[in-house]
Amino acid sequence: MNLHEYQSKRVFARYGIPVPSGEVATTPGEVRDIAVRLGGPVVVKSQVLVGGRGKAGGIKLARTPDEAEQRADEILGMKIKGLTVKKVLVDPAADIRKEIYLGAVLDRASRRIVLMASSEGGVDIEEVAAKTPEKIVKVAAHPFLGLRSHHARILADGIGLPKELINDFIKISQGLYQAFIHTDASLAEINPLVITGENKLLALDGKISVDDNALFRHPELAEMRDPDEEDPSEREAHRYGLSYIHLDGEIGCMVNGAGLAMATMDIVKFYGGEPANFLDIGGGAQSDKVAAALRIILSDSRVKAVLINIFGGITRCDEVARGVLEAIGTLDGRVPFVVRLVGTNEEEGRQILAEANLITATSLADAAQKAVAAAKGELR
Amino acid sequence: MSILIGKETRLLVQGITGREGAFHTKQMIDYGTQVVAGVTPGKGGDWAFGSIPIFDTVSEAVHATGANTSVIFVPARFAADAILEAAEAGIDLVVCITEGIPVLDMVQVRAYLDTTHTRLIGPNCPGLITPGEAKVGIIPGHIMTRGNVGVVSRSGTLTYEVVYALTQRGIGQTTAVGIGGDPINGTSFLDVLQMFEEDPETEQVILIGEIGGTDEQKAAEYIASRMSKPVTAFIAGQTAPPGRRMGHAGAIISGGEGTAAEKIAALTRAGAKVARHPDEIADLVASHLR
Numbered sequence: 001m002n003l004h005e006y007q008s009k010r011v012f013a014r015y016g017i018p019v020p021s022g023e024v025a026t027t028p029g030e031v032r033d034i035a036v037r038l039g040g041p042v043v044v045k046s047q048v049l050v051g052g053r054g055k056a057g058g059i060k061l062a063r064t065p066d067e068a069e070q071r072a073d074e075i076l077g078m079k080i081k082g083l084t085v086k087k088v089l090v091d092p093a094a095d096i097r098k099e100i101y102l103g104a105v106l107d108r109a110s111r112r113i114v115l116m117a118s119s120e121g122g123v124d125i126e127e128v129a130a131k132t133p134e135k136i137v138k139v140a141a142h143p144f145l146g147l148r149s150h151h152a153r154i155l156a157d158g159i160g161l162p163k164e165l166i167n168d169f170i171k172i173s174q175g176l177y178q179a180f181i182h183t184d185a186s187l188a189e190i191n192p193l194v195i196t197g198e199n200k201l202l203a204l205d206g207k208i209s210v211d212d213n214a215l216f217r218h219p220e221l222a223e224m225r226d227p228d229e230e231d232p233s234e235r236e237a238h239r240y241g242l243s244y245i246h247l248d249g250e251i252g253c254m255v256n257g258a259g260l261a262m263a264t265m266d267i268v269k270f271y272g273g274e275p276a277n278f279l280d281i282g283g284g285a286q287s288d289k290v291a292a293a294l295r296i297i298l299s300d301s302r303v304k305a306v307l308i309n310i311f312g313g314i315t316r317c318d319e320v321a322r323g324v325l326e327a328i329g330t331l332d333g334r335v336p337f338v339v340r341l342v343g344t345n346e347e348e349g350r351q352i353l354a355e356a357n358l359i360t361a362t363s364l365a366d367a368a369q370k371a372v373a374a375a376k377g378e379l380r
Numbered sequence: 381m382s383i384l385i386g387k388e389t390r391l392l393v394q395g396i397t398g399r400e401g402a403f404h405t406k407q408m409i410d411y412g413t414q415v416v417a418g419v420t421p422g423k424g425g426d427w428a429f430g431s432i433p434i435f436d437t438v439s440e441a442v443h444a445t446g447a448n449t450s451v452i453f454v455p456a457r458f459a460a461d462a463i464l465e466a467a468e469a470g471i472d473l474v475v476c477i478t479e480g481i482p483v484l485d486m487v488q489v490r491a492y493l494d495t496t497h498t499r500l501i502g503p504n505c506p507g508l509i510t511p512g513e514a515k516v517g518i519i520p521g522h523i524m525t526r527g528n529v530g531v532v533s534r535s536g537t538l539t540y541e542v543v544y545a546l547t548q549r550g551i552g553q554t555t556a557v558g559i560g561g562d563p564i565n566g567t568s569f570l571d572v573l574q575m576f577e578e579d580p581e582t583e584q585v586i587l588i589g590e591i592g593g594t595d596e597q598k599a600a601e602y603i604a605s606r607m608s609k610p611v612t613a614f615i616a617g618q619t620a621p622p623g624r625r626m627g628h629a630g631a632i633i634s635g636g637e638g639t640a641a642e643k644i645a646a647l648t649r650a651g652a653k654v655a656r657h658p659d660e661i662a663d664l665v666a667s668h669l670r
């Protein structure tokens with residue numbers, strides 16, 4: 001789960017990281033009021049859960065309250081990478097002398113939390129990393145001892161930070177690390193951390209991604225979830241304990257197990273089709289779960305065929321077959337179904353499905369080819 | 381021979397009285413695994429399935445029964461503690477089936493395990509099975525058959541799919557190991573490849589990877605430099621869409637993005653045969669048979 005910039009900055013502030021004194025608004029009128037209260041130039045910042053907002057035109061400077069209202073009118077409602085802007089953050093415009101990058105992330109390879117810093121922060125940081133990787137300084141926190149001051153000093157030295165700012169930088173780095181640990185983050189990032197005209201450090205942007213598996217111990221963070229982060233069908237799937245990701249293809253896929261689900265999508269594509277989704281129904285296959293999965297798949301009007309691929313291990317194929325049969329009875333028969341059941345009790349499963357008007361398949365390749373043909377209307 | 385588990389395995393089940401734990405304990409016993417103890421805090425002194433003693437703590441269970449391997453079926457919020465408890469009690473091999481453990485818990489658990497002799501398989505894995513000897517976890521026993529192919533995989537049902545296809549063609553396995561799909565786990569592809577390389581009974585290996593991380597790339601380095609046995613590989617997720625990314629850290633941390641293309645390229649360069657889809661795996665394996 002991702003936190004918005006304004007939410008992340010509130011968390012950062014609790015860990016002693018200096019942030020601008022901005023406020024959130026949902027209408028141009030509110031933005032104007034905030035600008036009046038703040039006095040002086042402001043920056044109007046779209047709050048959507050995706051990176052690169054500045055480059056997409058979602059962050060604008062305004063010198064006067066009138067201008068702020070105008071900019072807000074432009075930004076609210078605009079689409080950034082498919083997401084509609086519903087909220088903006090209005091921050092006092094900072095006097096920027098330099099933009100620094102500071103981020104904490106879980107590094108799978110070293111199995112540690114790594115802090116990264118660069119003197120070349122700002123919206124082009126990925127290019128900096130790609131072209132001049134030596135400008136990214138990294139240090140790993142110790143799993144038991146945490147991020148000590150000498151770790152942070154290595155970062156400060158590495159990016160050539162002015163001596164008089166080093167103590168503040170250490171506090172900010174340790175604050176970021178603490179915020180990371182205490183929110184069970186997988187990412188906590190300040191880009192940019194700026195040096196202001198008054199020679200102070202200030203966090204102008206903030207991003208935190210929280211580990212969904214740890215939300216049970218952070219009810220206050222779970223409440224911050226923006227429902228727009230997931231599309232409506234993904235949210236619906238979540239409620240049934242299904243793992244579903246919506247894609248743009250025409251072949252709906254229902255599979256048990258994430259690895260097999262990915263492999264099924266791969267083979268559909270291999271035979272010239274485009275998967276409409278990733279869907280893992282998990283263990284067991286009670287008919288209500290199967291029905292929910294099929295309903296969600298069919299709610300996408302682009303779907304022209306459905307491929308059901310179930311490996312019966314502990315789950316028995318005859319049970320799954322009954323689930324599929326019951327579920328199909330409740331759905332309209334607008335598209336052909338290709339079903340492949342393999343493993344425990346596969347014979348019984350096939351017999352149950354033989355009565356229904358379904359296309360059956362034996363191998364994965366056979367199933368994928370039939371689904372592709374069915375989507376083209378060549379097979380019913 | 382086989383790797384990690386076999387006739388000498390004396391298994392303890394953590395969470396033996398839970399729904400999953402009880403169901404799979406029965407399956408493991410029926411397969412012929414020596415299940416010697418169970419642990420459920422608060423139920424010490426009871427018995428499971430009439431003959432398996434239940435203890436409150438792992439250390440009691442180890443003292444009383446000589447258990448050397450443990451399998452964990454406890455809920456995610458208690459699983460990290462369960463792994464640590466097993467390691468502190470001196471268990472050699474801990475297999476954690478539990479899915480959904482917070483990753484920061486695993487950072488600490490793995491760092492602690494590295495200071496002990498305990499090996500962890502998983503979490504979020506189906507466990508492992510040595511056909512005809514022992515099964516630890518949830519891999520269905522009847523799809524396996526004994527033979528000379530070692531299998532190591534990050535996923536569950538995809539492994540079953542592949543193993544089943546082998547079995548149907550009469551190609552048996554030494555041991556199948558599910559290392560789990562989480563970002564931080566106890567045992568890597570590389571670790572298991574080393575074991576298969578050293579196991580005299582294993583003649584060739586199947587590696588089933590997924591997108592994400594760099595574990596497959598590290599395995600490829602080992603295959604290229606040290607491995608004498610043929611490896612057939614498959615990487616799932618070739619068509620998975622890139623996630624909607626928030627920050628930049630993921631892009632600037634070293635080691636690439638973990639795409640299927642990167643992994644397939646590394647494995648191919650290393651000399652592994654990479655299947656284009658799962659149905660090809662058994663064909664490639666058959667082509668290596670003597």
Ligand SMILES: Nc1ncnc2c1ncn2[C@@H]1O[C@H](COP(=O)(O)OP(=O)(O)OP(=O)(O)O)[C@@H](O)[C@H]1O
Nearest residue numbers: 043051052053054091093094122123191192204205
């Ligand atoms: N309060 C502010 N005062 C002055 N300039 C600002 C302010 N906030 C942001 N900026 C400028 O706008 C740029 C982009 O802003 P910000 O980093 O918040 O958004 P972003 O585009 O989403 O960032 P990212 O690319 O990291 O996702 C900053 O690098 C900075 O130059």
Ligand SMILES: [Mg+2]
Nearest residue numbers: 122191192205
């Ligand atoms: Mg930014």
